[in-house]
Amino acid sequence: MLVLDDSRSGDSGRMARALADGAESVLGVQVVLKRVAEGCGELANADGIILGSSTHHTQPSQAMKLQGQLTTFGLQKSG
Numbered sequence: 001m002l003v004l005d006d007s008r009s010g011d012s013g014r015m016a017r018a019l020a021d022g023a024e025s026v027l028g029v030q031v032v033l034k035r036v037a038e039g040c041g042e043l044a045n046a047d048g049i050i051l052g053s054s055t056h057h058t059q060p061s062q063a064m065k066l067q068g069q070l071t072t073f074g075l076q077k078s079g
Contacts, residue, residue, distance in 0.1 A: 001029055002046035006036040006053045016052045023050075 003020045007013035020033040032042060036053070043049065 001031045001048045001050065002039060002042050003031060003033045003050045004036045004039045004052070005033075012052045016050070019050055019052070 001020075001023045003016050003023070005012050005016035007016070016033060020031045023029050024031045032039070032046075034042070036051070
């Protein structure tokens with residue numbers, strides 16, 4: 001499980017840590033927790049992905065938007 005976050009104030013980061021802790025409590029689940037800018041190279045190896053971002057006017061951060069576009073593009077090319 002890959003948990004990516006892009007937290008400005010730390011709130012999204014704390015939520016990402018809580019999600020990672022919960023996922024790790026499931027037998028056999030291994031979790032990698034990273035900031036969105038650091039986790040791009042791990043998407044292909046992840047069995048599951050959780051994304052968390054601060055918002056501005058109900059929109060995710062620019063880094064998270066870019067990550068979503070890259071992920072969608074990669075999934076379209078491989079699928």
